[in-house]
Amino acid sequence: MPELRLGRRDFSDGQYAVMAIVNRTPDSFYDAGATFAYDAALAAVEKAVREGADILDVGGVKAGEGPEVPVAEEIDRVVPFIDEVSRRHPELVISVDTYRAEVAREAVAAGADLINDTWAGWDQEVTAVARDTGAGLVISHTGGLEPRTVAKKAVYEDVVKEVHDDLVSQAENAVAQGVRRDGILIDPTHDFGKTTYHSLDLTRHLDVLTESEWPVLVALSRKDFVGETLNLPTDERLNGTLAATAVSAWKGARVFRAHDVRATREVLDMVAAIKGDKEPKAPHRSL
Template sequence: MSATQHALRLGERTFSPGEVAIMAIVNRTTDSFYDGGVTFAFDAAIKAIETAVTAGADIIDIGGVRAGPGPEVTIAEEIDRTVPLIAAVRAAHPTVVLSVDTWRADVAREAIAAGADLINDTWAGTDPGLVKVAAETGAGLVCSHTGGLEPRTIAGKVHYDDVVVDVIEQTSGAAERAAEAGVRRDGLLIDPTHDFGKATVHSLELTRRLDELVATGWPVLVALSRKDFVGETLDLPVAERLSGTLAATAISVWHGARVVRAHDVAATRQVVDMVASIKGDRPPAAPVRSI
């Protein structure tokens, strides 16, 4: 039986059941897998955020460390890359939801003090201090699944008896424990974390069966944008993975995903709105045909 979906409250925004939020990706890294560092410079990051907000982003997710292997980024450097940017965006956009993409509690605490509303932990609670930070500050928290991987590593050959069952058990369990520790229930999300600790077949199955994660009642975030499972499925490089990403996005939103993390905000916004209208959750924006 499916659990009831509840409102998701992040910062000044409340997202009702059936309302899908677009989370724009802005990385202050020199080695992003997607753009190689186009938004590393502070001014470039600010410009990208302005563009994303104009295109319909509800959440801005700011990161300072590449997810995959690469040069070490210290805690101090990660703070320097993310916190001043968060502060600047908060001053310019008082009501936009700001997320910090980090697995480190020290970074999260500084980011929240600067104006972040959400901790996007893509490394499945490697630092248990993140739960304490979220509980003490009232910030939201993303509970993810990595199959036991350490941060910034890539899995070798991966096996699951049932990847969806494993993801549900791990993420729902983490969310429940976080709530028991004092994190707001209406600020918790779960993320199947496509590609992290998974082969392409696992990411495809998670997309196909995403409704099972949604049935837990926890709001589901999906981070699909131009990932390797799209590239391997279609045999395409990063620059040519938008269509595949949008197809996976449409399926995920149809199944009930509540937050979609995206590089291509305008295109993603159109897909999300179209699916919402087909589902009956959003009226057409300009209906004139045969009226």
């Protein structure tokens, strides 16, 4: 498995990392603004750390369609917060969820270790920020969508091959531009520019990505492909999310972006123990 170094942490072969989500937005699809207020967001960080988060992903703009958020407002939502969290939890890897280079640069200066660019390099200067600062970079696949839009009709001849080839090409290009090789993650980016069938196919064949030289991040938590598969609303998608998480871990994903940190941590620890990568925490039966 390739090396992965983020902030002060080295994530070794067989180690699963939980990336907790804290949205500094009033209109996020799942929590509907529950962590928009500063104090509520800080409380969510403390809870995530207690429950086993390794990485904290902070976003200031809803991924989906919604009101325009100016760059200055996005910076105001995330940068002071990242600065505070980095001082309170120097051991925690901090990620900024943004597709804008200006926001990424300010966030890294405030303490972010990773740039989670979920819109596939729409702003090409994001790569330059990772290069100039030494921050890690999440490389995503969206099928060419403009940020914060939904595909009207997503069509692929072979979604697994096309996503793999695009991500590997983007990763190699980032290294050629000077981004740290051991700071790059690739994300198949379930739902973005994809139907539910595409996201299921990518999960089913995730090993095609994990067998590449790049560590894989999956963002599965309560997404539409889970909801459409089970015909369930957002607040009832945890079980489906955890099933997809277990499958993705077994197939070699390394980082898991999650709303439900404790449940995700327990699933990943169980998968790691079954695979023989982690010891049981309290074995005593018949010993």
